[in-house]
Amino acid sequence: MDEIIRDISEIDYTARVTIDNPRDKESCIRLKKTTNARICVGRAGERFKTETLLRFRADHAIAMDAVWSYVDESIVDQLGFFKVQTLVEDKEEYIRRPDLGRVFSKETIDRIKENCIHHPDVQIIAADGLSSCAINANLPNIYPMIVDGLTAKGYTIGTPIFVKYSRVATMDKISEALDAKVTILLVGERPGLATGESMSSYMAYESSTQKPESQRTVVSNIHKNGIPAVEAGAQIVNLVEVLMREKKSGVELKI
């Protein structure tokens, strides 16, 4: 009764070859190691083997669920984030109406202005984006690192803000409301297969609705199998220093 089928998501595909009777298995292993594309999987007739099919479905399932999941608000509460929401009212609308996910009501902007620190050197925002799992998985590790790093360098840090149903452009609205110098938006990325926990950090100097998207400097692919949160945190702190020194960001900044 205690028997359990092994977790198929833990099978390492780095060098896995499931072709029946390959001409040269060693060559197949060598080829497989050069790419994370799903090669050397073999076939059943002209269809996938059952193992290939189930692993694909599992990897798609976790990616889809990441999109339709929610940020665990106890995490942002514990870290002291001030919570707001865009004009979007539910997940369905969030997916269909990217325009509403970029704006706040006047009341929300007023609440931000009343409750949050004005004129900070650095404003940190966490946003659910297209993967709440990414925030749940990475924020508890990366946020304290960024705060410690920035504090050590003597920067003033604003009230951290969590935005529900948020697209990237909310950072411009918050930056303008609070007159921040550098704004950092930590946001869940559109998930790829099996990578539901990937987060990006968008950063801009005097982030503004009047500037093009190219104002933003990005660190992407933040997750345990990409750039780990600790390493990304250090990169972000260093970038803040560059942005503050150069007084610009994005394509204007040649790094």
Added chain:
Amino acid sequence: MILKTRLFGTTYGFKDVKEVLAKANEEKSGDVLAGVAARDTVERVAAKVVLSGLTLGDLRNHPVVPYEEDDVTRANQDGIDKDAFQKIQAMTVGGFREFILKSSGAEIKAIRDGLTSEMIAGVTKLMSNMDLVYAAKKIHNLATCNTTIGEKGTLSARLQPNHATDDLAGIMASTMEGISYGIGDAVIGLNPAIDSIESISAILNSFKDFMVKWDIPTQNCVLAHVTTQMEVLQKGVPMDLMFQSLAGSQVGNTAFGITVKLMDEAYALMKGEKSSIGPNCMYFETGQGSELSSDGHHGADQLTMEARCYGLAKRYNPFLVNTVVGFIGPEYLYDGRQMIRAGLEDHFMGKLTGLPMGVDVCYTNHMKADQNDLENLALLLNSADCTYVMGIPGGDDVMLMYQTSSYHDVAAMREISGKKPIKEFNKRMEELGILQDGKLTERAGDPSIFTV
């Protein structure tokens, strides 16, 4: 021109042809986002009724973006054959639907060069999904690069060996795997992660070397920006096909960093410098919604803007054109149902325009769609004699982060329908022991046959 009707006792009026076209469109989240969709189902049908009574001449006279302000409109209108247009201008859109359904492929081709993009979009809006399959199947548009694509009885595939960091060994590993499944007769074409002259040149050379070493009759291509490819070409790097993404308006194309003038220059350069043999040397990708995403839709619906991409593509006698139907995301095509509809529409419109039309049958993880939706569309397109689809390892694009048809899917589609790859390619696959009578052999599906 009557823009008003009554339906179930209610009067529905539309202010112009553009509004009729938009509201007659099948439901798409992108048209709702743009604020141009019908407000309910009955209004949608009322718009279809009004559209069915407009003449093809009316649609020619009312392009959704004015001639004076848009180079895509000009390219389309200036390319119209006067005699062909004369024959059809008095036909209503409803009559045109029936003409297509009852005519042969040759009869449709005879009037094709009189069609503007708005006429093609208009008739598509009156067609059901099976109409779109039935009509598209009649039309086979051939084009010749190193080989000839589009023959009846063939289903071709682009081999898409994308890699997260453009590592050459990794790209070639996916290429070997793909050829071992009989994939790649349309093109071996990579979406680069790095848009540099050096990297793109190296990849083009690798593809060419492989094609020469194994005597594979196909085309090579790297889908970088056209300006980068022009520089690569001028260095003498072998390039069989030149690629660019197209939009259906000048503003949309500005967001892609191109103009009609630039594309004219690129095409002229390619014709002189290409490494391929035949007259068709361009490859274009499109997809409903890209104009809205760059605010270049001019208040028109995404289907009509898509048709305009094909009108522009036709100017360059392409070898390949495909819509990337489910890539753009759920704010434009919400779910599997909308994706399937759009895939059938785009394929039919491309065929009616005269293009060797393929489809990237695909979805992203934030759409309400899954592998079964992808396979449904692939099967429907196969029934419509779609020219080509993509082939990618395990259906998973590890660079662009979306899912498209797998090597396995293409092989199965061919076997289900009794279709084969392009003739010369098929012959070579038989010589290499990969295909026999259109089916994969025991030896197939093993990339190590190419590591000797």
